[in-house]
Amino acid sequence: MIASDRKQDRKTRERDKYAKKKSSLANKYGLDYMIRFLFIGRRSVRAFIIPLLSIVLGLLVWQWLTQTHADVILDFSNIPSPLHVYKSFLNVVVTKAYWKDIYWSLYRIALAFTIGSIVGVSIGVALGYSTVLRLIVAPYIEIMRPIPAIAWVPMAILLWPTTEQSIVFITFLGAVFPIVLNTWDGVKRVPVELVKAARSLGANRISVLFHVVVPYAIPNITVGMALGMGAAWFALLAGEMISGRYGIGYFTWESYQLIQYGNIIVGMLTIGILSSITSGAIYLLKRKIVPWSE
Amino acid sequence: MKDIGHIEIQRVCLGYKSGLDTKTVIQDLSLTLDAGSFTSFIGASGCGKSTLLNAIGGHYKPLSGSIILDGVEITTPGADLGIVFQQHTLFPWKTVKENVRFGPMRRGAGRAAADKLADEYIDLVGLSGYESYYPKMLSGGMQHRAEIARALANKPAVLLMDEPFGALDAQMRASLQDSLSSIWENTHVTIVFVTHDVNEAIRLSQRVVIISRRSGSISAIIETNRDHDEPIEQYMQSRRTQELKKRCLEMLPA
Numbered sequence: 001m002i003a004s005d006r007k008q009d010r011k012t013r014e015r016d017k018y019a020k021k022k023s024s025l026a027n028k029y030g031l032d033y034m035i036r037f038l039f040i041g042r043r044s045v046r047a048f049i050i051p052l053l054s055i056v057l058g059l060l061v062w063q064w065l066t067q068t069h070a071d072v073i074l075d076f077s078n079i080p081s082p083l084h085v086y087k088s089f090l091n092v093v094v095t096k097a098y099w100k101d102i103y104w105s106l107y108r109i110a111l112a113f114t115i116g117s118i119v120g121v122s123i124g125v126a127l128g129y130s131t132v133l134r135l136i137v138a139p140y141i142e143i144m145r146p147i148p149a150i151a152w153v154p155m156a157i158l159l160w161p162t163t164e165q166s167i168v169f170i171t172f173l174g175a176v177f178p179i180v181l182n183t184w185d186g187v188k189r190v191p192v193e194l195v196k197a198a199r200s201l202g203a204n205r206i207s208v209l210f211h212v213v214v215p216y217a218i219p220n221i222t223v224g225m226a227l228g229m230g231a232a233w234f235a236l237l238a239g240e241m242i243s244g245r246y247g248i249g250y251f252t253w254e255s256y257q258l259i260q261y262g263n264i265i266v267g268m269l270t271i272g273i274l275s276s277i278t279s280g281a282i283y284l285l286k287r288k289i290v291p292w293s294e
Numbered sequence: 295m296k297d298i299g300h301i302e303i304q305r306v307c308l309g310y311k312s313g314l315d316t317k318t319v320i321q322d323l324s325l326t327l328d329a330g331s332f333t334s335f336i337g338a339s340g341c342g343k344s345t346l347l348n349a350i351g352g353h354y355k356p357l358s359g360s361i362i363l364d365g366v367e368i369t370t371p372g373a374d375l376g377i378v379f380q381q382h383t384l385f386p387w388k389t390v391k392e393n394v395r396f397g398p399m400r401r402g403a404g405r406a407a408a409d410k411l412a413d414e415y416i417d418l419v420g421l422s423g424y425e426s427y428y429p430k431m432l433s434g435g436m437q438h439r440a441e442i443a444r445a446l447a448n449k450p451a452v453l454l455m456d457e458p459f460g461a462l463d464a465q466m467r468a469s470l471q472d473s474l475s476s477i478w479e480n481t482h483v484t485i486v487f488v489t490h491d492v493n494e495a496i497r498l499s500q501r502v503v504i505i506s507r508r509s510g511s512i513s514a515i516i517e518t519n520r521d522h523d524e525p526i527e528q529y530m531q532s533r534r535t536q537e538l539k540k541r542c543l544e545m546l547p548a
């Protein structure tokens with residue numbers, strides 16, 4: 001007790017000494033309070049204020065770069081300023097077209113991701129469960145897996161009757177591989193003891209599949225779904241930019257072509273927000289369906 | 295008396311294949327386990343007790359010989375052959391209650407009936423109040439008790455138990471030994487019980503089978519012939535029981 005008091009005392013004294021030395025200078029600019037607030041203040045306040053200041057500073061630098069038309073390596077002469085972006089946002093957010101684009105992108109993601117999850121989990125489980133299926137299907141997976149979904153764009157357009165279908169197809173391809181591979185990996189790890197225990201309690205092979213293999217793999221499946229969601233957005237935007245008619249990727253690309261540069265950044269930020277909302281939804285889903293692993 | 299749960303072990307060899315090599319663990323072992331009997335297996339660590347128990351449970355195919363349950367060779371595991379494994383095997387994604395009612399529900403019992411059975415056996419192993427816990431939230435000994443409840447709730451014809459009380463404190467062990475004795479007396483399920491503890495083997499079972507690591511087979515079978523009207527503590531203290539214990543311990547290192 002006493003020792004720690006003394007230590008505390010020494011600390012305070014040192015701090016006072018330091019503050020006194022600084023104060024003459026800081027007081028002159030009225031900064032003393034601010035410095036104290038930022039660096040000695042409560043942790044929670046600090047954790048909120050410093051990131052905020054950092055963003056504000058960033059915006060100021062951005063505003064300055066665009067106003068001065070800075071052109072050193074990166075060319076800012078055509079880049080909209082933050083204020084410009086903000087005005088573009090206000091203009092765009094009241095249009096029906098903007099919300100329609102958001103709706104189309106979310107719709108494509110939902111459709112492609114749902115199909116991708118069902119197909120991906122089924123294939124992953126089958127690969128882990130049946131040796132014959134693994135020998136038949138695994139080579140195709142090994143060949144197609146390293147091909148990025150974007151590389152499928154021309155093929156997809158040739159394969160499907162409508163561009164809409166080809167965009168959903170590309171998005172599906174983005175989602176499906178991470179889900180297959182992670183499901184497969186989870187199924188491979190099922191401990192043989194758990195399968196034995198289930199069999200000894202009267203479970204047949206189908207029961208073992210649904211009561212042991214799939215539940216055991218669920219944490220891995222959700223990891224695959226989170227990765228698949230990221231990949232699905234990636235593929236969707238590529239598809240929309242290249243061949244879309246609606247969608248937030250199309251909105252962003254069209255803004256470039258129509259020289260509405262403020263909207264490019266509105267589009268980018270919208271994409272960021274949508275993709276974090278969908279990823280967050282998967283995280284929540286995981287928390288909900290695997291309470292036993294926490 | 296019921297007559298299901300009769301096991302005939304006929305000249306079985308058990309072992310593990312690794313590549314071209316086969317390591318034989320159990321060598322030419324024959325034994326009859328009458329329906330409703332209580333047999334203990336005892337032997338040095340690594341002599342093959344778990345291997346033998348797994349084979350009776352239908353999890354290993356013998357290299358040669360056969361194991362026959364009520365006239366039919368055992369080729370797959372099933373609900374008739376209940377087993378409490380040496381390792382923890384509760385399903386981590388199911389609560390204690392969901393684990394215990396798993397067997398009855400697979401056999402087609404309704405949810406209500408399965409729940410009632412589960413409650414009964416959870417109470418029996420002293421886990422009332424922990425029904426909604428996940429295995430992760432239980433101690434090792436509690437997990438073992440939940441596993442025993444899960445095997446019992448399935449009402450198998452044969453109950454194979456691999457050191458089920460090894461991880462428990464003396465008091466809990468004594469209480470579960472009493473429960474197991476009365477379950478056996480009431481249901482006359484055939485019990486095969488693996489243990490390291492000679493006292494436990496003599497206290498619970500009708501026969502103690504000693505397995506030798508050197509020969510991979512039975513080195514002695516000791517009948518306890520306990521008179522069940524005699525109180526258990528008196529029986530354990532009796533001179534005859536002390537004699538049996540000495541004989542078991544003499545046979546053990548072999």
Ligand SMILES: Nc1ncnc2c1ncn2[C@@H]1O[C@H](COP(=O)(O)OP(=O)(O)OP(=O)(O)O)[C@@H](O)[C@H]1O
Pocket residue numbers: 310319337338339340341342343344345346380
């Ligand atoms: N899955 C396996 N693969 C290969 N060898 C194994 C396997 N399981 C057990 N063995 C070997 O078989 C022998 C018998 O093992 P087992 O588990 O049956 O012994 P145990 O009598 O149950 O021992 P303990 O009393 O320590 O549980 C050991 O030598 C062990 O190394």
Ligand SMILES: [Mg+2]
Pocket residue numbers: 343344345380456
């Ligand atoms: Mg063992």
